Amino acid sequence: MVSSLRLPTLTSLFSPSFTRRFTVSLRRRLHLRPPLAAGFSAQSAASSPPETEDQFDSKKSSRVQDRGNTDRVITPRSQDFNAWYLDVIASAELADYGPVRGTMVIRPYGYAIWEAIQDYLNVKFKETGHSNMYFPQFIPYSFIEKEASHVEGFSPELALVTVGGGKELEEKLVVRPTSETIVNHMFTQWIHSYRDLPLMINQWANVTRWEMRTKPFVRTLEFLWQEGHTAHATPEEAEKEALQMIDVYTKFAYEQAAIPVIAGRKSKVETFAGANKTYTIEAMMGDRKALQAGTSHNLGQNFSRAFGTQFTDENGQRQHVWQTSWAVSTRFVGGIIMTHGDDTGLMLPPRIAPIQVVIVPIWKKVDEKTGVLDAASSVAETLKTAGLKVKLDDTDQRTPGWKFNFWEMKGVPLRIEIGPRDVSSGSVVISRRDIPGKQGKVFGISMEPSILEAYVKDRLDEIQSSLLQSAISFRDSNIVDVISYEELKEAISLGKWARGPWSASDADELRVKEETGATIRCFPFEQPQGTKTCLMTGNPAEEVAIFAKSY
């Protein structure tokens, strides 16, 4: 079981039966709410059947065997990435099934990660001149039909309200899958002159897409997101805005989520239904599949022409506005889990961790308890005052070893241990989540507030960079430069990303998808120098594209 749950490092403190005890406790705790089954997407009724161990067992017999033999709680990542992902979400209490197929309840710990994403982006959106507002979620069906490629892209995924207040509605209402149509309906009433431009807004909202294959956070029937919508007087301004926002997302991914996304432009085939250009950030997950983690669309005049969103320019001429839209969703939480997690569970970058430091007080004798708890509270207070997110786990219903494992599984970046000897010496023991075992553990850090605060903040910064660096190394060692379709196929078959020059047709792109399962994730902004020859056709190519299998 060593591979899935690390043994406590302070075993001397515990009775010999400790190891068994804490895993049993942990299992019991987890059994309170059985893990999300891999069949999240496989339910067929509108309401899911009650979750039982039986259902779980029948679907995941291999895992059940693991658990039966080894008390393993989280399937090792290397063994079954998908099972690991669902186990982590269940064990760390990030999310749970909703009663309706494909819906998800975001639990407090998962929601706190989303709040960290919101807190950062909300400030950046305002700094870049956007205002928050709120559009109704019910959209008349006729709106969706106005933009030709939009209706084609979204109509298979719509949820429709047909009854309201006990009556059949004259016009069925779409539960918003995205808001370009209703936004344009309103923009048309607010925009009249060039003085009303640019109009730059954002909303935090829920959206609904009737997906057939769902997966917690990554693809759910209803999800939370922000959607920015802007209108401009010129195509240049719209293009600049679309690029600015993908840049905001890129910085967020690198600096906060420690995810080294590759930013670039989508191929025509992969462009948003209704956009001229789609910019994207593509993240490599731990299984090397790509996750589209955020997009920014240059909509051109597609929606303004469909909805008649016009303004009078400085010369008195009527013009259609140029628009953008851009979005990041709760899918990003899935990206964080799948980028940094390991066999032990979740591993959270300090800047988005709901708990950055967990403090575990350790005592054996009753007369030690007060001194240890006082010191632990004082350390917690010091770090909270320094602006850190701190959890003092002072329950006496669990052993320290149980707590170590529990908070490691929850991905808390730093752990502070305080025992009677530490109290005497005025110091603490600090362990890093990202460096397992003794290497990640440092003894004798002074409790003196200024020293401790500086030490903890430095370590958190180190962990933040270290997670990013690991992810960069992983990403770079799994992207293969290819110059032929054969090489592309080989790279994809090895589970890697292929990067190669591309100027072939949409049909060729679809052929690659059919034959390899990989799609063009993007034409990256960062392009290699030199002349390029299309890997498929041998014709000159202007850009390399990245191909990968994706979520």
Add this chain to the structure above:
Amino acid sequence: MVSSLRLPTLTSLFSPSFTRRFTVSLRRRLHLRPPLAAGFSAQSAASSPPETEDQFDSKKSSRVQDRGNTDRVITPRSQDFNAWYLDVIASAELADYGPVRGTMVIRPYGYAIWEAIQDYLNVKFKETGHSNMYFPQFIPYSFIEKEASHVEGFSPELALVTVGGGKELEEKLVVRPTSETIVNHMFTQWIHSYRDLPLMINQWANVTRWEMRTKPFVRTLEFLWQEGHTAHATPEEAEKEALQMIDVYTKFAYEQAAIPVIAGRKSKVETFAGANKTYTIEAMMGDRKALQAGTSHNLGQNFSRAFGTQFTDENGQRQHVWQTSWAVSTRFVGGIIMTHGDDTGLMLPPRIAPIQVVIVPIWKKVDEKTGVLDAASSVAETLKTAGLKVKLDDTDQRTPGWKFNFWEMKGVPLRIEIGPRDVSSGSVVISRRDIPGKQGKVFGISMEPSILEAYVKDRLDEIQSSLLQSAISFRDSNIVDVISYEELKEAISLGKWARGPWSASDADELRVKEETGATIRCFPFEQPQGTKTCLMTGNPAEEVAIFAKSY
């Protein structure tokens, strides 16, 4: 026109045609988006007809005449409270129609007020031990039917999704009108032992109720709110929680929104569908109608019995949990408008104002412009650094007088004027929104940062208290103590609230409603001393109740 748009106070700065010019400009500006018609609730089609002046004219002929004769933009509050309310919402750009009947687009300025409400309450919820999370909005129809009085209360108002992904659904889905049912479905999976209690969560979400008579912010088909849900081991804990949360709302109302709500308990007739007890905060609007501004419900075991939400207590016995739920919605924004607004428009309490201070630079000659703008920017920077929300209105497309009126209409608490003479003397002119004309204007306040900051903060504090004091005076002068049904009827017919001892039946309560239009708003927590005799029956009464007409 003096009554609706105050004349600029610095007339000497402007050409004689200024008055006419700025009102025309303002009208033109407002015409960009015609005001919300009083018929917000009267639209019958799923999609509203395009908003035109014609539609507006045909519905509000008296106002159109006013506007034609006097250039009046906002109907005086005293003349037509409802028209005034809709005019303020339109002119201050707080909200607009959605395309679907009864839906509302919350525009940036209105949304910023909601964000101020969220920012305050979110902190208080966390301080009192609640975690945010998110439940899906689609609820299987069968859930709604499980709690008898809940289905009775909500079924007439449901929006139903019957088609998803192009297919008729096996079970129709309710778009959440409130989440007690789905919350209990999940709580049942998470709660097992007394150790799992209390479970205290909150979500910020949209909800849908198919209302027939709608009014922006006050009652819309879809609205935004927070809904807290808690589960406890004992009825005492649940009761304490329900009372704690109504207290959080009460403090918010008094201290942030400057609304002197009356907190109390709802009568049985007015209790939430599914609750044992409903606590409420009732606010008196400018037309003296009551607005239920927040509620907190003690749900007892009604939902836990319907959904089987049980725990094992310390003695090993299975028990149903005791629950609460509590909510505040975007309706509160309507309450703020209708409590503080006046003929000039909106008046916002500084603590929830999106802009607390507007700075209007004033210059005539080109060579004055730079000096004035530099000083204005510097003042803006000083106040922003001091943590205040500041808007520098430095456009040269509008006259200062236009700006004065515009920002007064938007309810900004303080205005700072800076002209060439102020620059020379190193001082500014400061005007209070809550004190019209010269009385509210002070000259010669030093620009020196520490002096200016202290002065502005003191004035904002004064305005905050002054708005509360005015609202308290208004409230208290409009509540009549009554001892008989005759007196009650008279008070209600005068548009006032009636407070009197009540121990009569539900039937008597409904009779009062039928005969006077007034309902029991609450049995206030603050009760007069002494023996009481029921105003209706002459029987002994334990409490006084407050009766009023309400929104």
